[in-house]
Amino acid sequence: MTDTPSDTARDYRDTVFLPKTDFPMKAGLAAKEPAILERWATLGLYDRLREQRAGRERFILHDGPPYANGDIHMGHAMNKVLKDIIVRSQTLLGKDAPYVPGWDCHGLPIEWKVEEAYRAKKLDKDQVPVAQFRAECRAYAEKWVAVQRAQFERLGVMGDWEDPYLTMKFDAEAAIVGELLKFAESGQLYRGAKPVMWSPVEKTALAEAEVEYEDVVSTQIDVAFEIVEAPGAPELVGAHAVIWTTTPWTIPVNQALSYGPEIDYVLVDVMVADRFVPIGEEVAAWKSGGKFLIAAALVSAFAQRTAKNFGGTTDLQTVWMGKGSQLAGTVARHPMHALGGFFAKPRPLLPGDFVTTEAGTGLVHMAPDHGEDDFLLCKAHGIDPVFAVDGAGMYRPDWLWLGGQGSVINKKFVASDGPICSDLRAAGALLAASDDFAHSYPHSWRSKAKVIFRATPQWFIPMDQPQQAESAHSPIEIGAEIGFAPVLGHAKGNGPTLRNIALDSIERTRWVPARSQNRIRAMVEQRPDWVISRQRAWGVPIALYVDRKTGQYLNDPAVNARIVDAFKAGGADAWFDADHQALLGEKYVAADYEVITDILDVWFDSGSTHAFVIEARYGEGTRANLYLEGSDQHRGWFQSSLLESAGTRGRAPYDAVLTHGFALDGQGRKMSKSLGNVVDPLKIIQESGADILRMWVAQTDYFEDVRIGKEVLGTTSDAYRKLRNTFRYLLGALDGFSDAETLEVGKMPELELYVLHLLGKLDVELKAATANFEFNRYLRLLTDFAAEDLSAFFFDIRKDSLYCDASGDVKRRAYRTVLDILFHALVRYAAPILTFTAEEVWQARYPSEDGSVHFLEWPVLPALPGDDALSTKWADLRALRVQVTEAIEPLRRDKQVRSSLEAEVTVPKSAMSLEALAEAFIVAKVTEADTVSVKPTDFHKCGRCWRHLPEVTEDGTLCARCAEVVPA
Template identity: 45%
Template sequence: MCADTSQTPDYKTTLNLPQTDFPMRAGLPKREPEWLERWARIGVYDRLRDKSDGRKPFTLHDGPPYANGHLHIGHALNKILKDMVVRSQQMMGRDARYIPGWDCHGLPIEWKIEEQYRAKGKDKDEVDIVDFRQECRKFAEGWIDIQRDEFKRLGITGTWDKPYLTMDFRSERIIAEEFQKFLMTGVLYQGSKPVMWSPIEQTALAEAEVEYHDKESFTIWVKFKVEGATVAQDLSGAYVVIWTTTPWTMPSNKAVVYGENFAYGLYEVTSTPDESWANVGDRFILADKLAGDVMARARLDEGMYTRVRDVTAEDLSGLALQHPLAGVEGGNGEWDDLRDFRAADFVTDEEGTGFVHCAPSHGMEEFELYRDLGMLEQVITYNVMEDGRFRDDLPLFGGKAILKPNGKEGDANKAVIDKLAEVGGLLARGKIKHSYPHSWRSKAPVIYRNTPQWFAAVDRPVGDGQDEYGTTIRERALNSIDKLVTWTPKTGRNRLYSMIEARPDWVLSRQRAWGVPLTCFVKKGALPTDPDFLLRDEAVNARILAAFEAEGADAWYKPGAKERFLGNDHDADQWDKVDDILDVWFDSGSTHAFVLRDREDGSEDGMADLYLEGTDQHRGWFHSSMLQACGTIGHAPYRGVLTHGFTLDEKGNKMSKSVGNTVAPEDVTKQYGADILRLWVAQADYTADLRIGPEILKGVADSYRRLRNTMRFMLGALAHFSEADRVEPADMPELERWVLHRLAELDEKVKSGFETYDFQGVFQQIFNFATIELSAFYFDIRKDALYCDGDTARRRAARTVLDVLFHRLTTWLAPVLVFTMEEVWLERFPGEESSVHLVDIPETPAAWLDSDLAAKWAHVRAARRVVTAALEVQRTDKVIGASLEAAPVVHVQDAERLALLKSVNFEDVCITSDIQLTGDPAPSEAFRFPEVEGVTVVFERAEGEKCQRCWKILPDVGIHAHPGTCKRCNDALG
């Protein structure tokens, strides 16, 4: 019979139910700005610096974003990663400093100001250069303020009130000082060589300023007539055929080269179709491997030509060639000289004709070939001007433009092709789509153009005596990579090493206005090779630096600057002031000097523990910082380099505004909150490209809710917990000691993960621990004791463990969920001065580790899985509604395991009202779980009545002083 419960009191108020105001709905978009204001008000970052005095420093040096435009998701990824590094290092006991900075000089800002001028009909060249620079400065300042607020909104900590800016007067002074070291130690020189040149922006570009896109180019097959006194009779009058995708370089042709070990043949045309430019009797020298393709381009079928004979290397060595425009009317003899013809190792027989036309002013390989031959004076031309037009006095083509001002195809290629066709110089023509370099700013194609530029020699000994890592910039860089720097991931080492191993000299100069000038003077009339070409005077340098400190780099451009800096020591009429500006990568490469070495909050030894940027910075900031530092301090400026991938949409596609698949950080924070964006970073493998989109963010938000639920449970159960409730581990039940063991294991993994910047690994382990081992196991089991026990040792032990868990989980997760963990912390420890970000991760006693106990509870948990699976079948079949209605019989085949299960309150572990453990053979109908052998379950209903307080079904319910209760609940009620 069932007991009459109609007169049973309502025991709900007697339970120790969770007490917390912590809401399940986070409301992050609204609440996060409040915490930002609070942190600023109580000065968390400054208080950490005071607290950290005497600690081992950790310095992450911020690679400066460009002060131009709103943040994109890549910015958010980068800054959040940096923040997680800094915060985790700080909470592990370091003095972790973070000085954010901005890159302020350079063409993108200059380009914006010029656009504004063009819109107003103003001519930049008519504006005073100092006024122009001031407008650039103002433009940068505006974007710095915008980006600073956007970064802070993501929860990034640092010295936001005192960031570093490359355009600060002191920064400009130190950049100039770093350049002067290159000047004084002999690695600076002026040279003339082909560099990537933007005709639209009219400046040289660094490799890092170039991106590659498909481009459709004209392609032509051009005939060079064979000349020479020693030429075999059947080769005289034949043609060497070249192929090029840059017809505009033909007026600058000075030579043709061939492959010394290729098989060449002489081919004669025997018949032609009407539309071919070939004539019957024409003889062409071609690489045999490519001859068929060339003839097909000339619209000649196999039956229309014949191979006459081999053309040997000896034959080729005796040839000279005539430019197809030789003797052309109106050519004024420009192309009448015979072209040089020789072997070169950069020729291939994979495409083209087996011959390469050389315009050394527009190709690095050709330039290096003739440089090494000592023949540059004979082959260098200056046919292409800064704006990409042919010089006005170039016969036939003067004024023709390679590109229009809008970056589209100009009229130079067509003019050259038409003239070559007119004089019979073409064999074939066509178009090709290929990957081609473009300026990442203007998006227009770039060209190789020979111009006088200033270079840092990477293989010239640096005369500074700092030779521990080598005597040249390249040696120092390569040795630093292997001996000084730790790479995360390790593949970053190979990428930078191969780049520096093969790189040419560093082009330092740009022909623009907004930047730090090359603060040097050259002697009028002297050649760059003359020993007194460059002025090297410490007194002059000091005057320049003092002026920059007080007035900024604008001082270089003010009237009378040359006379001011040369002073009475030198005749100003004998010297020219260089007005080119430094490559902005020299600016950012110098940041170690004015951030790490110059600031009080920089680095004690002038080096960073970590540089952290995207993989593109192997050719950008990592690269330029390495070169610059190796030229000034003799080694890398960093001990560690971490690289992350790019951001893609959910399908793995590159993000594009035109496609509409971008994800703006601002949109994510408005919808979900910054903590969701931070959690996305923590969950992802940043060493590869990262995907993000609406569905991915929904999954991240779900993970967040599960974590928040874990924290809310702890807060509720810890209400009114005090030191008087604390229990020592030795006095705790096994289950609590198992949790402490798992905490000690996890603490080691978390700290190790933080040390190696493995945030994904750290988060996965914490998340699985919180949701699987705590919420789904430990909390599930201990809810009964926490809610229903009186002041028992078991309940006090559980609450002690929850307090221990609370301090670990909040501090472990604080570097990631900066806002949420602050909310959790303040729920327990309110107060104006309180903050989770002011505490460290607690030390976890090694004594908590208990491998024997862990092994025992691994068996307990495995057996529990069998029981819960068996009960789930009964629940699904609607035999029972809750596990407390069951009292299963558990058959355990192994006697040792049976004894082990009997030594714990297995019914509590399985959340049943009773349980029977037996070693008897299991009946055939017993439930079996394939993953756990030797444990089977026979379902039985619990016997007795339902306790109206704890809901367990027990035989003794109804026989105690308090109606409808079991003994445990009756005792709890007193």
């Protein structure tokens, strides 16, 4: 009905049914959504749902706790919206799907922010009493929990906001320490000193998940160690073994060298002509050349690096060749041996299977304080760390070389003209040095400063200690494998290790997408023992007592129970001002025990949440159906939760894990303030509304990294408007509809049956998408159905019947009945994603102070006969309809017709009647021929329905149908 009646024709508009609704085309979401949120709060929506679904099948999505330390960003918004869509979709399926939001409140992220405030005031945090500092951290976390809670609620996230979980609540802190003590009681805990990632700026050990890698340019040096003994190759005595490193600061802590037993090594003689001798400190040592031991495969690279020191020559003559195995028993001396003491000790050459010829010299210098391979190899040969570098990255004051100097991450300190290289040069040991080696290096993701590997006394959970065969929870033998003190021993086990249990649990878990399983498996296969201690102040302490004489930690269940009770009553603060004699009881003397005050790794906190959220609320042994976080959590929360549960329960805490990508800007770049490309979710909500942001989340392929920007959001807004207009049409077309008008399915025309068939197919596909958490597919199916099957097809064809047929006409009743079915289905399908709009749509038709679309369950569609022939028939018609529309378009452009109603078409013979085809194509007449053709019709136009029909004698008079409907 695109034409308009002439000025002289009678106006029949009052006889035509036109859709009527107050539902506005303009959404105005930013203004409406807060009022809808207030209504839900008044209604008690979340609690009412829990009451309604009590006893139903439960679906638990366990919320990974964000840090309470700032406004939410796009990653938060994407994560929370995706969780909410899943929770709401499971609720729609009729399940009891509680959602308990939570926050990580301990650890360095919050402590660092509080320290920043001290630094801004030029105050030293270390001078503040621990109790005061912890109180400030708690207050800071409380502030941001409140802020983020309001922001998450504004996104439309439904959950138990009145009782969220916080890792700093007393019951949570008690549960966390209780989980730690389970590890202690089963022997899965040891105190040792081995290299861990350490931040000299933050002065604490870091977990792998707290580290990010950045490209840097470092100083690379070649250093000569004079060989003093070589029983397997006497020719080497007096020559120099050469090492290459990009961490010059580790040379003052060197204790050995390592070779590859199967690598081919050569002794090269550097031939130096006097005329090429350079001017500088190197002249005295190397004016006559020298003999150097390196891997045969790396001679050329070595020659290029050292050419400057050797007068420009790269003429290296091989004077000896042999396998690395011939270096067994070889001993060198440190370049700074003249200092005596530590530096005068022999430096043995040790076989290492980690030595390669990919770079350097094929010989690796060993500093057991500062490398995992170094530590293990040296430990196997009785060489222990010396702890020369302190927590701030300075050499300890009594160290013979560079004592009290540093920091070792200071670029100037380790540069080719810095004190380390200068001293090595003066000692005649520096063969090459340049500040140009580009590589990736670990940094703290908070301070952005470089980290180092540093051996310090820490507490560890072992990955490879066998447990007792009869039970995964039986004590395991830890032994004093590493470090300062032996720990309480147990009978040697022969069961699975924590790594074994974790890997087995990975296989038993559903990973979405499936490829993410490979990632976490590789990480667990390769990860070292879990270092769980931090040298900080804010968090749950490692509440253990260590015997001062034996070094064993006290393992007494009665003492542990008193510790847990103390935490329940006073939180983690209770440990710092505790009456330790009272906790120890009469059996022990407090003076005999060291009170451990190290703080638990915050990943242990969050890894324990399943214990005090899932099991505490839903029963012991209950597992979450789903964990959902970003892909970085394979080395973070997914893994710490897995290890904690595997170590205490012998299984994973989840049935399935979903991983999403990161939110990037519109050009695919990582968002950063420095680039000025941060897209603020709060601004999007303020300008466009939360439903636009929610629709964007569902629209993306969130298993990969996704883009968001003005153009992307514009596309989302267009899609939203089309879906909103579909709902607006349904509301208008159903004005006045009642149950009395409903028509039985068996009496419906083919078109209505076909559309119901399409709806049934959509229903099946949406359920499958829900089961696979594929909400981008879910939304695409929904929007395509609304736009293509409904607006462009079904609504288009049936608008004539809706507007002009008699109210009791079977076709019109059938159409409105199907519209009613569509309304009830589509508003439910949309509700998990467009949570505000679906509520607005529902209330527009069923206004109620006590009702909500979110109380509804998945639609139950009418049963249909399985007639594939009907589906094929109408699919063929739709394909032909496209051809007809394309054929009419040239006539429309040439203004031969103004609308399809003025066209007559010919089409190939069809299974449909010609009258049905004319109705479907919305044309005046259809005839049959071999090809599709179009011409303007000669029929006159009905003054009411505007169809061109043979019975209309002149324009403006009525066709037979309209004459029957219009009162005389």
